[in-house]
Amino acid sequence: MNRYWSDVVRGLTPYVPGEQPKLPNLVKLNTNESPYGPSRRVLDALRAEIGDTLRLYPDPGSDRLRAAIAKRYGVTPDHVFVGNGSDEVLAHVFLGLLKHDRPVLFPDITYSFYPVYCSLYDIPFEQVPLNAAFEIAVDDYLRPNGGIIFPNPNAPTGCFMALPDVERLLRANTASVVVIDEAYVDFGGESVVPLVSRYPQLLVTHTLSKSRALAGLRVGYAIGRPDLIEALNRVKDSFNSYPLDRLAQAGATAALEDDDYFKAMCGRVIATKRKLVQDLHDLGFEVLPSAANFVFARLPGRDGGDIAAKLRERSIIVRHFRKPVRIAEFMRITVGTDEQCAGLVEALRGIVQGG
Ligand SMILES: *Cc1c(COP(=O)(O)O)cnc(C)c1O
Numbered sequence: 001m002n003r004y005w006s007d008v009v010r011g012l013t014p015y016v017p018g019e020q021p022k023l024p025n026l027v028k029l030n031t032n033e034s035p036y037g038p039s040r041r042v043l044d045a046l047r048a049e050i051g052d053t054l055r056l057y058p059d060p061g062s063d064r065l066r067a068a069i070a071k072r073y074g075v076t077p078d079h080v081f082v083g084n085g086s087d088e089v090l091a092h093v094f095l096g097l098l099k100h101d102r103p104v105l106f107p108d109i110t111y112s113f114y115p116v117y118c119s120l121y122d123i124p125f126e127q128v129p130l131n132a133a134f135e136i137a138v139d140d141y142l143r144p145n146g147g148i149i150f151p152n153p154n155a156p157t158g159c160f161m162a163l164p165d166v167e168r169l170l171r172a173n174t175a176s177v178v179v180i181d182e183a184y185v186d187f188g189g190e191s192v193v194p195l196v197s198r199y200p201q202l203l204v205t206h207t208l209s210k211s212r213a214l215a216g217l218r219v220g221y222a223i224g225r226p227d228l229i230e231a232l233n234r235v236k237d238s239f240n241s242y243p244l245d246r247l248a249q250a251g252a253t254a255a256l257e258d259d260d261y262f263k264a265m266c267g268r269v270i271a272t273k274r275k276l277v278q279d280l281h282d283l284g285f286e287v288l289p290s291a292a293n294f295v296f297a298r299l300p301g302r303d304g305g306d307i308a309a310k311l312r313e314r315s316i317i318v319r320h321f322r323k324p325v326r327i328a329e330f331m332r333i334t335v336g337t338d339e340q341c342a343g344l345v346e347a348l349r350g351i352v353q354g355g
Pocket residue numbers: 084085086087088111151155181183206207208209215218219220
């Protein structure tokens with residue numbers, strides 16, 4: 001601790017992202033990135049953007065990008081907010097829409113950035129336990145609150161809440177904002193964006209980091225009624241007028257416009273996941289039903305951290321969460337290419353048989 005630090009900084013316990021190792025030749029199945037590169041149209045758009053215009057500030061409103069997002073989802077651009085990764089969008093959501101006297105509700109096993117935003121912005125929160133099947137149970141959220149947020153599919157479980165259940169929550173919870181973080185929805189879920197027109201308290205967030213293979217570009221967005229979007233714009237314009245640089249805006253716009261490539265890559269990941277789940281079952285693993293680009297799996301009776309360490313010795317990295325103890329047996333494994341997943345399965349076979 002440094003005597004120059006503010007009290008705010010002293011009290012922070014920052015989020016720890018998955019490791020980005022500098023070592024080459026590692027099979028990286030730990031942070032849910034796409035195993036495939038972005039669309040060629042994205043790379044062309046990025047190259048075209050490199051030039052003298054970089055001396056000028058980017059469009060503060062990211063108008064072209066917001067128009068492309070709006071077009072894809074059948075809404076008007078005033079329903080769309082964009083940020084430097086959905087993490088930044090979520091930070092603004094916590095400050096602008098979820099900070100109230102009553103606590104924000106989110107699952108006990110979920111994206112571990114949520115409690116970090118709460119501590120940064122001094123927002124009261126309550127963590128609601130997942131049910132015995134590791135699912136989010138709507139009934140547990142039907143009580144007074146300052147807002148509700150969860151990923152759908154959830155992370156790190158991969159479990160998906162069907163739309164009728166989300167809608168039941170929305171019908172019952174009209175007094176506070178409900179945020180559905182759809183970071184993984186493109187890999188087998190169904191988006192609730194079509195419900196935005198019927199529920200003024202619904203905000204949906206997305207990222208280009210996973211299904212658009214652009215984790216390195218840092219672009220995320222939110223879709224909701226214009227008055228919710230206005231709250232996010234007020235925070236953004238009190239924080240950073242230019243969260244997306246020129247390259248990010250050009251590349252993200254091109255990504256949104258290349259639907260064929262997007263669908264093909266999501267299809268590939270889904271097909272590889274199906275095979276991976278089968279192979280893991282054959283090795284004796286329990287795998288939670290996943291609608292995401294990762295699987296959450298355990299070998300009953302074995303510590304997930306121990307298996308992850310043994311995988312690492314074989315140059316494969318996956319993610320393990322020590323807490324809560326309820327998930328200590330599990331590993332979160334990103335779906336890679338067919339070859340990467342075959343290598344993972346072979347390594348696991350050796351670990352399972354070798355003890
Ligand atoms: C990856 C992830 C995000 C953040 O994505 P970025 O756009 O890369 O910041 C948000 N929510 C969940 C649940 C995620 O897994």
